[in-house]
Amino acid sequence: MNVDTLLQYGLFRQEISVGESSSRITCAFVVLWWMVKKLPVFKDKPDNIAEFLIEYSDVSWGKFEKFVALYRTIKSVAFEKHQVNVGEFHSGACLEEYCRQVVQTPQKVITGTKKLKANDFTQCEIADLDMESVFINASGASAADIFLKINLVKDGSTECVLETIQCKHEHAAMTEERFYEERRIAAGPSDLFLMITTGPRNDFVLPGRSGIVSLSNFTEYFGSFASRSYQYLISPNINTADE
Incomplete structure (x- = not known):
């Protein structure tokens, strides 16, 4: 198909x-949602994925980290x-x-229960990580919200590294x-680092292997996912719809 x-x-x-x-191809979020439900990685549990989208679509930044991880997972499936x-x-994103x-590779979201620092990993420990998983750091971890x-x-030449994503919900530049x-804390020198912030950014030169979404x-980065329209994909609960 062309x-x-x-x-x-x-x-x-x-x-x-x-x-x-x-140029880019765009569509309404609901169309994107129909396609996501057909992905092999999600086909056996569309209801769970729908609940995931709804639960993590509110303004809680802790929950947004999980939504970013899901978005990263869907992108990896698209480029399988x-x-x-x-x-x-x-x-x-603005990238160096x-x-x-x-x-x-297709990936799944793993929520962490242990507080980890991405730059604490040795090459041996990185090698042991599941290539098909996106890890969400435990609540309260000092760095690396997602890796x-x-x-x-x-x-x-192939180099195995960590991709770390740091989320900031703030108005400050x-x-x-x-x-x-933030990069020093969340990522090692050879790792790929992406900062996602809701605030503006000052004009500065990004360090190597770094990017920012502000x-x-x-x-532009999140496309249809930047909208909260996905909240209306599931029929309302008749017991709570009027609340």
């Missing part, structure tokens, strides 16, 4: 940003077993420029000093 075939159904549209040569440039995989690719093991490929400190590109 782009023209996909667009002819009327459920998808192609958007071209002003001043950019690239394909090598894709880091910038393309995390499209919409480098040419490494990431090897994707997972990925393979970075460049010039035929992300400064260069804070960003560098107020200015939040919707």
Whole structure:
């Protein structure tokens, strides 16, 4: 199936940003939801996934971490077993420029019960992590809200590292000093680090293997998931609908 075939159904549209040569295919969240329910990793438990989406769609930032992890999981399924440039995989995020690719596998969300620091892992411990899991750090952990093991490929050479995601629910601007400190705590020098904040960011040069999603590109990164429309995918509970 090519782009023209996909667009002819009327459920998808192609958007071209002003001043950019690239474009993207967009659709309503409900269409995306229909496709997600058909994914092999979710097909045996659509009700559980629906409950997950609803439960973690509120404004609680602790719950949003779980939603971000689910979003990361769905993206990995979309690129299953394909090598894709880091910038393309995390499209919409502002990333430090480098040419490494990431090897994707279908992943599941694992909620942690032990407080961990991503930069405490040794190479041996990283090797023991399940490549098919996205780990959510236990509540109260000092760093690395979300982390997972990925393979970075460049010039035929494969490097196994951690991808760490840090979530900040705040109005304060992300400064260069804070960003560098968050990265130092949450990730090792060779790890891929992504900061997701609801606040704005100051203009600064990102360190190596780092990216940020802030107020200015939040919707661009999350796309249909940036909307809370997914709250209405399940019929209301007749016992509580009027509350």
